Structures are given as structure tokens and as C-alpha cells.
Amino acid sequence: MKEKALLIVVLNKIELLDKLLAALNDAEIRGATVLHSIGMAHELAGLEDNYVISSLRAMFASDHHENRTIFMVIDQERITAATQVIDDVIDLQKPDTGILFAVPVLFAAGIMERNGD
Numbered sequence: 001m002k003e004k005a006l007l008i009v010v011l012n013k014i015e016l017l018d019k020l021l022a023a024l025n026d027a028e029i030r031g032a033t034v035l036h037s038i039g040m041a042h043e044l045a046g047l048e049d050n051y052v053i054s055s056l057r058a059m060f061a062s063d064h065h066e067n068r069t070i071f072m073v074i075d076q077e078r079i080t081a082a083t084q085v086i087d088d089v090i091d092l093q094k095p096d097t098g099i100l101f102a103v104p105v106l107f108a109a110g111i112m113e114r115n116g117d
Contacts, residue, residue, distance in 0.1 A: 003076045004105035005076045007083075007102045008101055011098045024082070029072065031112075032072045039067060083100065
């Protein structure tokens, strides 16, 4: 098995999800899992019974109420290609757009290798 990485995208601009998944598919980067998620700051801002947090609600407010978190286990050698596709669709330099990171995968089972990889 080639060395793998877990590439994670937390997408705040959920209206870009379909475009991002289509672009990844076109680049033959497949096998992503998409989860609905909510950021900690937004969740804390919604707590009515905590005076301190509630008073900071305006500070935490943003246009989105939820995110999409995308998980992909990919060959480490494909990270550059994947991040380029993601950068082409999402401008992560803009605030409140999303985050992207990767971590090494020490073990993986159930992942179908494609094209003899």
C-alpha cells in the first residue's frame, strides 16, 4: 500500500460543495465522505443560558450556520493535485471560507485501490 494521507476540508461556503466535488471527481480524486458540521464558535454563540457567551454572540455571528467537512484518504503523492483543485474552487485566503489540512494515515482498510495503484 502506498503511503496515504487524510485530507480534510472544512467548507464554510457550502454553496461551493457541488462544484468542489465535481472538480475533484474530474481530477480523478474520488472516495470523499461529506459530513454536515457546525463550528464551535457558532454552537457556543447559540447557548442562551450562558451570559458571557451570549453577550459575545455578535462577535461570533457569520453568514453561515453550518459547514460541510470533507474527508478523503488519498495517496500522499496526490496531495498537491488535490490541493490545487481545491484552491481553484475555493479561495481559502478569504476569511470565513474554510480550512484545509492533511494528516498521515498510519493504517487503512477497506479502501479500493484504483488502476493497479
